[in-house]
Amino acid sequence: MNLNAAETAQTRAVAVDATTRSITCSPLEDAVRRRYLGGSYLATHLWLESSRLEVDPLSAANALVIAPGLLTGFPIIAANRTSLVSKSPQTGLLSESTVGGFFGAKMKAAGVDALVIKGSFDVPSYIIIDGDSGTVEVEDAGALWGQDIFRTFEVLKERHGEDLDAAVIGPAGENGVYFAAVIFGGIDSRAAGRTGMGAVMGSKNLKAVVVRGGKTPKPADREGLTQAMREFMVQVRERAIPWGKYGTSGGVISAEAIGDLPVDNWRGGSFPGVSRITGQTMAEQGMVIGHYSCWGCPIRCGKDVRLGVGDRAGQKSHGPEYETIGAFGSLCMLDDPQYIAAANDLCNRLGLDTISAGCAVAFAMEAYERGIIDDEMAGRPLLWGDGEAILFLLEEIASQRGLGGILGKGTRIAAKHLGPLAEEFAIHVKGLELPMHDPRxxxxxxxxxxxxxxxxxxxxxxxxxxxxxxxxxxxxxxEADTKNLDGKGKAEIAVKMQNLMDAFNALGICKFMLKAQLSPASMARWVECCLGWPCSREDLLETGERAFNLRRLCNVSLGITRKDDTLPPRLLTHPRPSGEAAGSLPFLGEMLNWYYAIRGWDNEGMPTLKTLKRLDLEEYPERLGIKTRVLSP
Amino acid sequence: MRSVPAGELKSGAPEGVEVQVLGHLIYYLPPVSREETKAVATVPVGTALGCLPGLLDIPHFEIQSYVVNGQAVTDLSRVLGRGDTVVLLPVISSG
Incomplete structure (x- = not known):
């Protein structure tokens, strides 16, 4: 397929029907572009045009949409995010996973604003988008199937040149692990980790999507954009760049100090070994051997480390970040950074989400402690803090062997296999394991x-x-007094930050720019400079709100109500026993009441017709099979 | 725990106010070992809370809260007196 078929269009979407191997390229209408912008929001729209919400997530009928943000690829600081949207095997909901790195910028350079993959290949295959030749083709991936992600990435570079980036799955995705990740950038890994997009790719026999070549898009107002970047760089230099010294791993020690870092599968309050697993310690010990960035980012939060244990000991790998250190470290009571790095490396090679994988391991360790799992079922002892046990379980999960076959479905389903007692310590919301920030x-x-x-x-x-x-x-x-927050104030913060985050997702800007206090007003100015469209702060925040409500409507269509908007019982009833957050519990019911009121939803968490009208989303209930009579006026 | 001097007073000077620094804020103070999770500095009696970042060379935006004698204090003009103890809590700086 030749991309030049849509040469006159400013933007275009490529659709690959894997079943028939047909590839089409069509311009994105200006009205669609302005309404849905890009990234997660555009991808959600395109998914809804391609699939039905009731599809089996691992069937050919479930489309996968990959879309860079609206600003991704332009010469903007940290505008590098790409969204993957599909129905998740892990949650059963229409979900997204976003990633930084270079892939989205290369997609834009190749002239592709969205890639929609429908159907399923009959044999292992990969898609290559070549911006230089203006072509999209399907290649055989038979020799790559079963290979780990790093090896696959190297082979793809040997075949197609060094300047490519690729979204690759490993054995976990091929084997249908519900939290299989898609890894970008090879050893300098960036992960679309959450919600199992790797399993969706695997179900399509799609080993990789490769992108190379093309030209960086030109902003409509280069001078204005340069000036805007110069101004924003002042904030980045002061507040964000110093943070790049250790990256996210530098925050582990602070998170523990203030009671934010989960410990012992969310039972603990303090982690005595924390100082041994921080980014600062890894740097001091000489584990950190380099730094790297995503497209257009001066922070360089990515770290290269030299591995000390595991089957790749002595070799370079991507350093573990905050979430990974929390998941395999304090959550599993492991205080050896070498084993955390090895677990991270293994996840990146096999294609596992480190958050869900770490949570699954901690869940298994608690089940073992309680006698729900024995040595025979586990395949070996699963003692807290045992790095070898973690590496063993990760291999088992990726290959879906033994206990790994149960854990690989996520803790929600694994707990159902293991019985009611296990459900008490399966820590997830709607099937997605919690990240490493304690809501208590x-x-x-x-x-x-x-x-x-x-x-x-x-x-x-x-x-x-x-x-x-x-x-x-x-x-x-x-508007809330943030120095004296009540339930209403906290709900207001949640609503408005969720709206802002969905605007970030649509534009493709890294959320760490919050650290540099990036405002929606600045983001709107960037849109004007890049696209030449009028755009205001209010436009962006409303777009974020609209995107959030559209995704909520999809969830409502799938049966989500207030009963699902909750936390695991452990986090609602068991305070942390020690540390700065000791004794604190969230009053979720009160906050939820305020949250729904502020959102303009009814008491069951459904957007009201008035809210849908205000957000110009009235068409969706019918499209999504929601009877309007169940919605409040 | 490591005690480090700050301002013109030496660590442990009787006229000083003890300031505990937690989390990644310890790395703004003189080198600490990786086994440590907090550091202690001493500042002169009469120091205003708002002067602590400058005195300890910690960026003000890295401090989430100032806890004086167990209570979070937002009035940064508060002057520290003899016998006060201060804890500086860090902002989240992770992903």
């Missing part, structure tokens, strides 16, 4: 997790930036 510390995160459209997701809200005063509340219109 910053309790606005409780309502943000509970209402997150893809399940428990810190990136859906990042409300702790407001609670800690690390991001100015005024720029997103938060």
């Amino acid at each position: 510390k910053y309790t606005s995160m409780a309502v943000s997790y509970a209402t997150g459209n893809r399940g428990a997701c810190h990136l859906d809200g990042m409300t702790y930036y407001i609670e800690t005063g690390n991001y100015p509340k005024e720029v997103v219109g938060i």
